[in-house]
Amino acid sequence: MQQRTPITPDPRTAPAPGTERGTDRSRRRFLAAAGTLGGSLAAAPLGTARAAGPPAPRRAAGRTVAVLGGGVSGLTAAHELAERGYRVTVYERNPTLGGKARSMDVPGTGGAGRRPLPGEHGFRFFPGFYRNLPDTLRRIPVPGSATGAHGNLVDATEVLFARDGGRPDLRLPFRTLLAAPSLELLLPDALLQTLTGLLDTSLHLPATEIAYFANRMLVHLTSCEERRLGQWEHIPWWEFVRADRMSYDYQRLLAIGLTRNLVATRAEVASTRTVARILQAFLYNVLGFGTDGEPDRVLNAPTSEAWIDPWTAQLSDLGVRFELGCEVQELTYSDGLVSGVRLADLDSGRIRTVTADHYLSAMPVEHARLTWGPALRAADPGLARCDRLQTDWMVGVQFYLRTRTPIVHGHVDYVDTPWALTSISQAQFWPGRDFRADYGDGTVAECLSVIVSQWDTPGVLYGRPALKCTREEVVREVWAQLKGSLNDTGRAVLRDDDVHSWFIDPAVTGLGGPAPANREQLLVQTVGSHDNRPPAATAVPNLFLAGDYTATDIDLATMEGANESARLAVNALLDADGSNRPRCTVWTLYRPPELELLQQQDAVRYRLGLPNALDFG
Incomplete structure (x- = not known):
C-alpha cells in the first residue's frame, strides 16, 4: 500500500511534433471571418423556471427504506428521505462512508498527535455548473460556516497543460x-x-x-x-x-x-x-x-474532513442508521415485490436477510447488477440493459512530498503521457491545515494527487501497461512520466529525494499478478450507452435505483450525477408511496433560451433526414 524507498531517476524521451502557423495578421483575419455567421441566424429568448428549495427537516416516524450503498448517491438519498420522515438504514460494504469520494487514512502514518496521511481513490473537483450537489453541501452544517459544507469549497484558478520533450507548457487562467x-x-x-x-x-x-x-x-x-x-x-x-x-x-x-x-x-x-x-x-x-460558482473548485481539506464526516454526523442526527462492513449479495423477490436483501457480514461471514418497506439500490452498476437475481430480472426485463454498461479503471497515486510543490493553482493535464495523467497539488488549497503539524510523521509538506486514466497502454519505463505492473512499478512509472513533463526544460520541479511515501487505494488488488482487480471502477460513457441507462423507478413497485449509471440530465458519471440520481430516486419513491411530502428539487444543465429557436428548426430538419444547418462536414 505504501512505499518509503526513494524513487530512483529514470531517463525519458518523448516525441515533440510541431505545427505550422501562418502570420499573426493572416491568422487574425481568418479567425475573424470564421467567427461570424453573417447575421443570418437568430434565436428568440424564452424564460426559465426555478424549482422550490428543500423541505425543512422532519423527524416523524415513517415507513422504512433500505438504502444499499453509502457513496454519494446513497448518502444523498438517505438525506432526502430522512428529511421527509422515513426511517432509513444505509448498508455499506466498506468500513467508511463516502464511496469513491471519501478520503482514507494511510495506515501507520500518524504519530505524536498528528492524523494519518490522507489517501484517496483520486482527486475530485466541483465545477460551477454543478447545482444539485452544491445544494446538498449547503444543507450540511459545519461549525463556523454560514453556508455549511459548501463554505469549504475554494476556487482553483488555473490549469496547466504540461508537454513533454521541452515543448512549451500551456498555463491558462480558468475562471468565470x-x-x-x-x-x-x-x-x-x-x-x-x-x-x-x-x-x-x-x-x-x-x-x-x-x-x-x-x-x-x-x-x-x-x-x-x-x-x-x-x-x-x-x-x-x-x-x-x-x-x-x-x-x-x-x-x-x-x-x-x-x-x-x-x-x-x-x-x-x-x-x-x-x-x-x-x-x-x-x-x-x-x-x-x-452557475453555482467558478468553473473549478476543490475542498479546503481532505474530503472526509471537509464533507463526508459532517454529512454522516448530520444524517445520524436525522435518525439514519449505518451498517458498515456488510456486502449485498441479492435482492430477493416474491409476490411482485422485493421481499428482502441478503447480506454477508464481511468480518464474521454470517449471512442474514434484512427487510424494509422500500429498497433503494445506490451501488455502482458493476456491483448492483450482480445482486439482481433471475426472478427480479424477469419482473423488470429492462434491468438486463445495465449489463451492457461499461466500466474502466481510473484510480490515483498520492505522492507525499517533503517540500511544498504548488505546480499551478489548479489541475495539471500531462498531455503527452501514455498513461493519461492528471494531478493537483493539494496542500495549497488547505489553508486551515499545516501539513507537517497535522499529518504523518511531521516531515510531509505536500500531497501530490495523481490520477491514472489509461491502465492498458505501455509506459515509458518498463514498456508495460499499468495493469501488468506491480504496485511499486506503477508508482515508479507514474513518477517518471510526471518528471518527463515537468522536468523536461531543465528545471527540477520534482526531485526523487523529495518523495517521502505514496499511497494507492486498497480497492486495487493483484497488480503484477494474473488477475489485477479494482473494486472501485468508473462508468464510461461509450457511444450508445445512454440507451442502456435505467430510470430511477423500476417495474417492481418497491425498488428504486440511484447511482451515476442511471438516467440523469447531466448524463455523466460524476458526484453531481450521483446526487441528481438520488433525488430522482427519492421522488420516484415518494410517488409510489403516495406521499404528500415535498419532492426533491432537481436542477438540470443550463439551456440558453437564445438557442431554442435554432434547436426547434433543427428538430424539423432531423425529422426530414437533413443534417444540422451548420454541419458542413
Whole structure:
C-alpha cells in the first residue's frame, strides 16, 4: 500500500511534433471571418423556471427504506428521505462512508498527535455548473460556516497543460470571465466568436483547426435533443471532431485531453452527446450562465474532513442508521415485490436477510447488477440493459512530498503521457491545515494527487501497461512520466529525494499478478450507452435505483450525477408511496433560451433526414 524507498531517476524521451502557423495578421483575419455567421441566424429568448428549495427537516416516524450503498448517491438519498420522515438504514460494504469520494487514512502514518496521511481513490473537483450537489453541501452544517459544507469549497484558478520533450507548457487562467454576463453572448454569432477567440488565445493551434472545432461545438449547441440522442449519442467524439485529419496537438488537446479530463473516457469510444454536453456546460460556466460558482473548485481539506464526516454526523442526527462492513449479495423477490436483501457480514461471514418497506439500490452498476437475481430480472426485463454498461479503471497515486510543490493553482493535464495523467497539488488549497503539524510523521509538506486514466497502454519505463505492473512499478512509472513533463526544460520541479511515501487505494488488488482487480471502477460513457441507462423507478413497485449509471440530465458519471440520481430516486419513491411530502428539487444543465429557436428548426430538419444547418462536414 505504501512505499518509503526513494524513487530512483529514470531517463525519458518523448516525441515533440510541431505545427505550422501562418502570420499573426493572416491568422487574425481568418479567425475573424470564421467567427461570424453573417447575421443570418437568430434565436428568440424564452424564460426559465426555478424549482422550490428543500423541505425543512422532519423527524416523524415513517415507513422504512433500505438504502444499499453509502457513496454519494446513497448518502444523498438517505438525506432526502430522512428529511421527509422515513426511517432509513444505509448498508455499506466498506468500513467508511463516502464511496469513491471519501478520503482514507494511510495506515501507520500518524504519530505524536498528528492524523494519518490522507489517501484517496483520486482527486475530485466541483465545477460551477454543478447545482444539485452544491445544494446538498449547503444543507450540511459545519461549525463556523454560514453556508455549511459548501463554505469549504475554494476556487482553483488555473490549469496547466504540461508537454513533454521541452515543448512549451500551456498555463491558462480558468475562471468565470464576466461578473455580469450579457445574454447577447449566447447568440450564435457571438458564441462562435467567443469560442474561436478562447481557443486561439489559449491553445495556439492552426487557425483552420480552431475554426473547425468551434464550428463543431456550434453544431452541437444548435442541435435538437432528438438529434443529440439519435445521432450524436452514437458517434464517437474522435470522429465528430475529425481528429484523425488534424494535427498531433489538436488530437492531444481537443480530442483526447478534453475527454480524459472532463468525461473520464477515451475520445475513440466516448459518446459525442456526453462530451459536448459537458463542454457546453463548462462554456456557459466560464461565461457566467447557470452557475453555482467558478468553473473549478476543490475542498479546503481532505474530503472526509471537509464533507463526508459532517454529512454522516448530520444524517445520524436525522435518525439514519449505518451498517458498515456488510456486502449485498441479492435482492430477493416474491409476490411482485422485493421481499428482502441478503447480506454477508464481511468480518464474521454470517449471512442474514434484512427487510424494509422500500429498497433503494445506490451501488455502482458493476456491483448492483450482480445482486439482481433471475426472478427480479424477469419482473423488470429492462434491468438486463445495465449489463451492457461499461466500466474502466481510473484510480490515483498520492505522492507525499517533503517540500511544498504548488505546480499551478489548479489541475495539471500531462498531455503527452501514455498513461493519461492528471494531478493537483493539494496542500495549497488547505489553508486551515499545516501539513507537517497535522499529518504523518511531521516531515510531509505536500500531497501530490495523481490520477491514472489509461491502465492498458505501455509506459515509458518498463514498456508495460499499468495493469501488468506491480504496485511499486506503477508508482515508479507514474513518477517518471510526471518528471518527463515537468522536468523536461531543465528545471527540477520534482526531485526523487523529495518523495517521502505514496499511497494507492486498497480497492486495487493483484497488480503484477494474473488477475489485477479494482473494486472501485468508473462508468464510461461509450457511444450508445445512454440507451442502456435505467430510470430511477423500476417495474417492481418497491425498488428504486440511484447511482451515476442511471438516467440523469447531466448524463455523466460524476458526484453531481450521483446526487441528481438520488433525488430522482427519492421522488420516484415518494410517488409510489403516495406521499404528500415535498419532492426533491432537481436542477438540470443550463439551456440558453437564445438557442431554442435554432434547436426547434433543427428538430424539423432531423425529422426530414437533413443534417444540422451548420454541419458542413
